[in-house]
Each structure stands twice: as structure tokens, then as C-alpha cells.
Amino acid sequence: MRFDDRRPFSLAPPIERDRTSGVRFTDETDLAAPDLFHPRLARAHRERLTPTTGGDVWSELARDHASRIAEAVFVETERGAIADRARTAPREAEAFVRWFEDLRETGPGQGDGLFPWLAREASHDAMRWFLRQEVAGEAGFDDLVAMTQVKLPSRAKLELARNYWDEMGQGRAAGMHGPLLDKLADALRLHEGDEPIVWESLALGNLMVALASNRRYAYHSVGALGVIELTAPGRAVDVNEGMKRLGIPGDLRRYYALHATLDVKHSLAWNAEAIGPLVAETPDVALPIAEGALMRLEAGRRCFERYREELWTS
Numbered sequence: 120m121r122f123d124d125r126r127p128f129s130l131a132p133p134i135e136r137d138r139t140s141g142v143r144f145t146d147e148t149d150l151a152a153p154d155l156f157h158p159r160l161a162r163a164h165r166e167r168l169t170p171t172t173g174g175d176v177w178s179e180l181a182r183d184h185a186s187r188i189a190e191a192v193f194v195e196t197e198r199g200a201i202a203d204r205a206r207t208a209p210r211e212a213e214a215f216v217r218w219f220e221d222l223r224e225t226g227p228g229q230g231d232g233l234f235p236w237l238a239r240e241a242s243h244d245a246m247r248w249f250l251r252q253e254v255a256g257e258a259g260f261d262d263l264v265a266m267t268q269v270k271l272p273s274r275a276k277l278e279l280a281r282n283y284w285d286e287m288g289q290g291r292a293a294g295m296h297g298p299l300l301d302k303l304a305d306a307l308r309l310h311e312g313d314e315p316i317v318w319e320s321l322a323l324g325n326l327m328v329a330l331a332s333n334r335r336y337a338y339h340s341v342g343a344l345g346v347i348e349l350t351a352p353g354r355a356v357d358v359n360e361g362m363k364r365l366g367i368p369g370d371l372r373r374y375y376a377l378h379a380t381l382d383v384k385h386s387l388a389w390n391a392e393a394i395g396p397l398v399a400e401t402p403d404v405a406l407p408i409a410e411g412a413l414m415r416l417e418a419g420r421r422c423f424e425r426y427r428e429e430l431w432t433s
């Protein structure tokens with residue numbers, strides 16, 4: 120099946136004003152058809168964030184208006200799904216960081232059987248399918264951090280800056296993280312082929328862009344990015360091991376080998392220098408940080424479940 124992601128979201132008739140709840144959405148923004156919704160939102164995000172030389176300002180604004188509504192419907196729906204658990208997060212900084220770090224063991228999708236299987240059993244084709252999905256859902260950690268740090272308090276901002284600088288290979292093109300993944304994708308020709316990208320991986324990328332590019336979700340984004348640093352190393356170890364077993368050379372595996380260790384350090388620093396101080400200064404941000412972390416983990420859990428369904432039954 121081919122998705123028509125070129126068809127933009129439209130403003131009318133999807134929005135009906137509802138006197139009690141404000142706005143109600145139907146049709147184009149209907150999340151009941153996520154395999155149509157997420158390719159469209161991914162495309163809208165690409166169009167919104169890609170630098171251009173200009174164009175028709177008014178049609179661009181209308182397009183952004185519609186896609187931002189669709190995006191908000193999606194994020195608010197995801198928030199609703201994790202709200203109860205998020206409310207259990209403490210508001211005192213040290214206790215909050217402990218709660219947050221506990222997500223590594225108890226968060227949604229943690230300890231999924233997919234990863235030991237990738238490490239020990241997956242075929243080359245299965246690994247390639249998995250990596251293709253992962254690359255498609257990758258929103259670019261560097262840009263997400265850059266968008267998130269705008270107008271944060273200095274201590275958190277400095278930590279996001281250090282993290283960003285590592286993403287930038289500390290100023291060396293050869294060490295930049297994004298291109299390391301591109302190199303793997305090119306070598307394995309992950310962008311070629313007909314197998315559809317499952318909506319769950321696009322939803323994960325859409326969530327991260329939505330959180331980082333809307334200031335109302337800035338603290339959600341701090342939580343979501345922090346939980347990636349917290350949980351990525353465990354998965355990266357398995358993926359790297361699986362690729363090694365399948366004979367994929369070390370220079371192509373570098374993205375995963377690097378994140379298996381570097382993100383342990385990133386996570387400790389993110390929690391100590393960004394999350395802890397932000398909550399200590401403003402206890403009210405504990406809830407959105409917790410929600411962001413849980414939404415991101417839930418989006419990952421949904422991917423792993425779909426990946427297993429596709430890989431273990433084919």
C-alpha cells in the first residue's frame with residue numbers, strides 16, 4: 120500500500136467548534152486511521168522545518184495552521200493515554216530524578232524481547248527491515264535539542280548545549296552523529312525498497328518533532344529527550360551486537376556502538392544538570408517532563424510491538 124502523504128491536512132471541514140470542549144476534530148485529523156495520518160504529519164513537519172527561499176506565504180500559513188491542529192490532536196491524545204501514570208511522579212527534584220531514572224527498568228517498552236532477538240537471532244533481512252524503520256522514525260536528535268533549549272534557564276541550557284556539541288562531533292564533521300546513521304543507511308541502502316514504513320515509527324518521529332517545535336511542549340521535550348538518553352544504550356548494545364554477528368563492519372556500526380556508551384554519560388548529565396535543576400526551580404515542570412518521558416516510551420513500545428508482529432510472523 121502506498122500512502123498519499125502529499126495530500127495536506129485541510130482546515131475545512133475538519134474543525135467543528137464545540138461549545139463545551141472548544142474544538143472537535145473529524146475526518147482528516149482522525150487518528151482512527153493512523154496509517155494515513157502519520158505519513159501526512161511527517162510530511163507536514165518536513166515542509167515546516169526545511170529551510171526554503173520563500174514561496175506563497177499565505178498558503179504556507181494555512182497549511183501550517185491545519186497541520187498544527189492535527190499535531191496538537193495527536194499529542195493531546197497521547198498525553199491522555201499516559202496521564203494517570205505521569206501524575207504519580209513526585210514534584211521534589213531528587214525524588215523526581217529517582218522516579219525518572221526508574222523508567223529505565225519499569226517504563227513502557229523496557230526489556231522488550233525484540234532486542235535480544237536482534238542481537239542473537241535476526242537474519243540480515245530482518246535487521247535491515249528493522250534499521251529501515253528506525254531510520255524513517257529518526258527525527259534528528261541534534262535539531263530536537265537545538266529547538267528545545269530556546270529560552271530555557273541557563274543551567275539546563277548549558278547542558279543541552281554540551282549535548283548538542285557532542286551531536287556535532289565537537290565541531291568535527293567526521294564525528295557528527297546524524298551523518299554516522301546516514302552512512303549506515305547508505306551502505307545498507309535502507310532508503311531503497313518497497314516495504315512500507317509502519318505508521319508506528321513515523322508516529323515516534325512525529326511526536327518528537329511536535330514536542331520540540333512547540334513551546335507549550337518544551338518541558339515535555341526535555342523529558343522525552345532525556346528518556347532517550349536514559350534508555351537508548353541498552354537497545355544500542357543489542358543492535359550493535361546483532362549487526363556485528365551478521366558481519367556488518369565496525370565503521371558502519373559506529374552510530375550504535377557510540378550510543379551504547381556515550382548516552383550513559385549523556386543521561387547522567389541530562390538528569391543532574393537539566394531535569395533536576397528545572398524541577399528544583401519550578402516544581403510544576405515535573406508533570407510535563409514526566410508526561411514527555413512516558414509519551415516517548417509509549418511510542419517506542421508501540422514500535423517494538425509492531426516490529427515483532429512484522430518480523431516474527433513473516
Ligand SMILES: [Fe+2]
Pocket residue numbers: 260286296378
Ligand atoms: Fe547522538
Ligand SMILES: [Fe+2]
Pocket residue numbers: 348381382385
Ligand atoms: Fe546522547
